[in-house]
Amino acid sequence: MASPHIIELDDLLAPIAEDTPSGEDPRASASPNSTYQTLKRERSSARAAERKSVHDGDSQEADRHWREVLNLAPKLLREEAKDLEVASWYTEALVRKQGFQGLRDAFALIRGLVEQYWEDIYPTPDEDGLETRVAPLSGLNGEGAEGVLIAPIRRVPITEGQPPAPFSYWHYQQALDIQKLADEDARQAKEAKLGYGLGDIEKAVRESDDTFFQNQREDLDQAIEHFRACQSLLDQHCGIELAPPSRNILEVLEECRGAVNHLGRDKLSPANESEDSAPEAVEATGTTDVPANTPAARKALDRDEAFRQLREIAEFFRTTEPHSPVSYLLQKAVKWGNMRLDELIQELIPDDSSRTHYSELTGVEITED
Secondary structure (H helix, E strand, O other): OOOOOOOHHHHOOOOOOOOOOEOOOOHOOOOOOHHHHHHHHHHHHHHHHHHHHHOOOOOHHHHHHHHHHHHHHHHHHOEEEOOOOOHHHHHHHHHHHHHHHHHHHHHHHHHHHHHHHHHEEOOEEEEEEHHHHHHHHHHHOOOOOOOHHHHHHHOEEOOOOOOOOEEEEHHHHHHHHHOOOOOOOHHHHHHHOOOOOHHHHHHHHHHHHHHHHHHHHHHHHHHHHHHHHHHHHHHHOOOOOOOOOOOOHHHHHHHHHHHHHHOOOOOOOOOOOOOOOOHHEEEOOOOOOOOOHHHHHHHHHHHHOOOOHHHHHHHHHHOOOOOOOOOHHHHHHHHOOOOOHHHHHHHOOOHHHHHHHHHHHOOOOOOOO
């Protein structure tokens, strides 16, 4: 069961007015005190305060600014305009303050805005065309580098527990990296400097409530579902070449989900089976009499589920055999499996002339970055 919704989607997706459902462009006002300009400053100040906190350790200033974004963004979306830039800022604030629960609702909101208001949504296209409209969404994912949403997603807690918990996926990555060190003294020194190790994370998992892990998994499942659906809509509206990139966000969400499934494996109930999945065909041994080529068998393991299982297997090897290349090869296979063919060719064939020759031979169109 997923966490309850924390934003009123119907309220935020309701038309601004009958004659102007998308409202008026909030950038049109020259007043520095307009909701849009105030919101823009708060978001900018929050980001600056975060960068500063890396050095001085004070995150309270950033927290204050993000809370203002949480207050102002829904007000603007509800009363003034349906705007993808504002929705993107809101998403940045929600993931920081409400974790995967907030991210799920944010993606549901963006999906609803694209579904209902695409023709008139802000920002409006300018001389650069649709790129201007979707630029805020591109910024969340990043183009050629990680976008503004990736690090905050890694920082969402994936455990409860007593200090130094709770731990995030970023903390988990750091602890796993330490486990790769062959020298025991070096590992202990690194853990001492970091202030925690894999044992502390496993202890925090034991201290976490079962419901916490169940909610985390469901929130991540739904966040990924909304994000994929929104990306599909954007592909239709913009075309593959102009649609905002999505790979970075999908990868980090899938990695977080894999970590939650792996760490919480003793606390998570099995995924609910559908009513027509023929459970009576499954024996106590876990084997099934359903032929592999039947619709029921194919439904039991679709593409997304297959990739999910590969990520969990990769996470297992990452934890139990940190020196083994198995986990990295599996992760790379999953990454390649989720790339468009032209993106895959660019990664596998870095040489421009060889890539052009391949395109000429096969007829595969390759979009250059």
